[in-house]
Amino acid sequence: MDEAEGRFRVVFESTYGTLARYARHRGLSGVDADDLVAGTYEVAWRRLDKLPPGDEALPWLLAVERNLLRNYWRKQRRERAVMERLSPPQDVGSEIPTLSWQEVRRGLDQLSDEDRELILLVAWDGLAPAQAAIALGLTPGAARTRLHRARGRLAQLLDIEQDVKRPAASGHNHCETASTEV
Amino acid sequence: MSEQELQDRVLRAVRRARPAIDDAALSPTSADALKVLERVLHSEGPETSLGNGATRARRWHGPIIRHLLRPRAGAIAIAAAAAAGAAVLVLSGVSGAPSLVDRAYAAINAGSQVLHEVDIQYDRTLSRYRERVEGWLLPDTGQARLISIWGYPRSPFVDEWIITATGQAFSRACLNQCHPASFIDGRSPWAHAGHIDPQTDLNFLGTLPGTFARLYREAYHYHAIVEDGTATFDGRHVGRLQSMSPTIGNTVVFWRPGTTPPASARQHLSVRGSYTLVTWYVDPATAQPVGFTSAPCDGEAVRSCGRPVATTRIVTFERLDPTPQNLAKLTGPGAPAGAH
Numbered sequence: 001m002d003e004a005e006g007r008f009r010v011v012f013e014s015t016y017g018t019l020a021r022y023a024r025h026r027g028l029s030g031v032d033a034d035d036l037v038a039g040t041y042e043v044a045w046r047r048l049d050k051l052p053p054g055d056e057a058l059p060w061l062l063a064v065e066r067n068l069l070r071n072y073w074r075k076q077r078r079e080r081a082v083m084e085r086l087s088p089p090q091d092v093g094s095e096i097p098t099l100s101w102q103e104v105r106r107g108l109d110q111l112s113d114e115d116r117e118l119i120l121l122v123a124w125d126g127l128a129p130a131q132a133a134i135a136l137g138l139t140p141g142a143a144r145t146r147l148h149r150a151r152g153r154l155a156q157l158l159d160i161e162q163d164v165k166r167p168a169a170s171g172h173n174h175c176e177t178a179s180t181e182v
Numbered sequence: 183m184s185e186q187e188l189q190d191r192v193l194r195a196v197r198r199a200r201p202a203i204d205d206a207a208l209s210p211t212s213a214d215a216l217k218v219l220e221r222v223l224h225s226e227g228p229e230t231s232l233g234n235g236a237t238r239a240r241r242w243h244g245p246i247i248r249h250l251l252r253p254r255a256g257a258i259a260i261a262a263a264a265a266a267g268a269a270v271l272v273l274s275g276v277s278g279a280p281s282l283v284d285r286a287y288a289a290i291n292a293g294s295q296v297l298h299e300v301d302i303q304y305d306r307t308l309s310r311y312r313e314r315v316e317g318w319l320l321p322d323t324g325q326a327r328l329i330s331i332w333g334y335p336r337s338p339f340v341d342e343w344i345i346t347a348t349g350q351a352f353s354r355a356c357l358n359q360c361h362p363a364s365f366i367d368g369r370s371p372w373a374h375a376g377h378i379d380p381q382t383d384l385n386f387l388g389t390l391p392g393t394f395a396r397l398y399r400e401a402y403h404y405h406a407i408v409e410d411g412t413a414t415f416d417g418r419h420v421g422r423l424q425s426m427s428p429t430i431g432n433t434v435v436f437w438r439p440g441t442t443p444p445a446s447a448r449q450h451l452s453v454r455g456s457y458t459l460v461t462w463y464v465d466p467a468t469a470q471p472v473g474f475t476s477a478p479c480d481g482e483a484v485r486s487c488g489r490p491v492a493t494t495r496i497v498t499f500e501r502l503d504p505t506p507q508n509l510a511k512l513t514g515p516g517a518p519a520g521a522h
Contacts, residue, residue: 005223008222008223009219012210012219012222013210014210016208016209016210016215016218017208017209017210020207020208020214020215021203021208024201024203024207025200025201025203033207034214034217034218037218038218038221038222041218041219041222042221042222044222045222045223101198101199104195104196104198104199105199108196108199119193119196120196122193123193123194123196123197123200124196124197124200151192151193154192154196155191155192158192158195160191160192160195
């Protein structure tokens with residue numbers, strides 16, 4: 001094993017779970033999911049010199065995976081059906097008894113693609129806002145602001161609370177701690 | 183309730199709507215993960231050398247081979263246009279006796295008959311990986327239909343292409359746990375894949391499956407085939423012919439071994455200096471195709487080429503009379519409007 005392959009294997013082992021989960025959380029299964037993940041790593045392998053070190057590797061890979069996925073859906077012409085194809089959650093839970101998972105997904109469907117992706121990267125894929133920012137090509141400040149607004153918008157859509165305050169436009173960092181706890 | 187608490191509740195609700203996933207599928211040591219790793223490490227390696235050059239050889243392994251020899255669809259029209267002239271060439275060979283190169287071309291130039299071919303490609307580095315390509319070709323018009331089933335036995339991918347006499351290309355694909363029979367029965371939707379311009383090889387149809395007939399016709403068009411004695415292929419005594427091509431199947435360019443690649447080949451190379459030696463095997467008596475192989479080369483010289491990685495065996499090769507039934511195979515059941 002040479003130096004390049006050794007480095008690549010370390011990255012693979014630390015990120016595979018997240019990339020595999022991402023593919024499945026975006027409506028792919030089986031061979032399609034594996035194909036997307038493999039395609040992502042093929043880009044990383046080919047462009048190993050561009051792959052950032054340390055914690056930045058994961059969002060970089062997710063950005064690649066997201067682009068590949070968008071191309072895939074564009075090709076398949078069924079982007080809007082993504083939410084419909086997702087399997088039910090393992091445990092529907094009852095923390096918010098008035099909300100079914102179908103309602104939540106319908107709410108997510110009404111967000112813009114960028115806002116929905118940001119929320120899902122944080123809530124489903126476990127990324128910190130700073131990592132999600134890299135994956136989406138945003139500055140960390142812009143990602144925090146957008147996340148804050150998207151959560152507020154989703155709260156309205158889900159009717160969790162009617163009097164959601166408008167988020168501050170300054171993009172203060174008051175939601176970062178909360179989001180990383182998710 | 184504070185705004186932050188409210189928004190945490192929102193995120194928790196989203197979190198709870200997360201689809202169920204089998205955790206075993208997420209482990210980097212799962213069987214699926216190891217397959218992915220194998221596939222990636224056997225794909226085209228890093229663009230810049232971080233190691234000792236070992237990655238150079240790896241470019242040749244893995245499913246990328248599937249795309250290795252896929253020509254641009256424009257070649258069909260080009261080759262069809264060349265067919266009539268080439269037939270004359272065969273009949274009026276300069277030396278009086280047509281060469282094996284010309285005879286092999288004549289064998290696949292079925293004119294108004296429908297050429298039916300089934301090829302199976304094996305990959306030396308991936309023991310269970312296969313690609314089966316079935317093609318119907320009407321040389322007189324360039325009409326073609328190709329069905330490719332490729333991948334591993336339990337998870338094949340299927341795609342189908344129709345190219346009309348006017349150069350319109352249609353395709354459909356199944357990318358997820360396909361059942362080839364139901365796919366071919368028409369459950370997957372067709373899409374218009376573009377128009378083939380025979381004047382340029384810069385279109386996007388570089389992933390069309392290649393049969394011996396289609397590839398050979400293309401190489402023949404470029405005058406890129408030379409004889410190289412005889413050999414044993416699949417236990418048979420055969421005539422051996424050779425051509426050079428770029429490694430990555432994004433061009434239609436072939437050239438004669440021992441000559442300089444044309445500028446268009448250099449221009450389209452995905453990896454500088456990365457070439458393929460294509461070896462064609464034909465029956466020396468009938469000149470009918472038997473198979474072909476592709477081998478990686480480190481440079482333009484044939485001596486720089488290694489062992490073949492992909493081997494394609496022809497399991498069916500027949501000319502069908504142009505009856506309505508046989509002509510219908512050029513479009514198949516459920517073909518889209520405009521494909522006839």
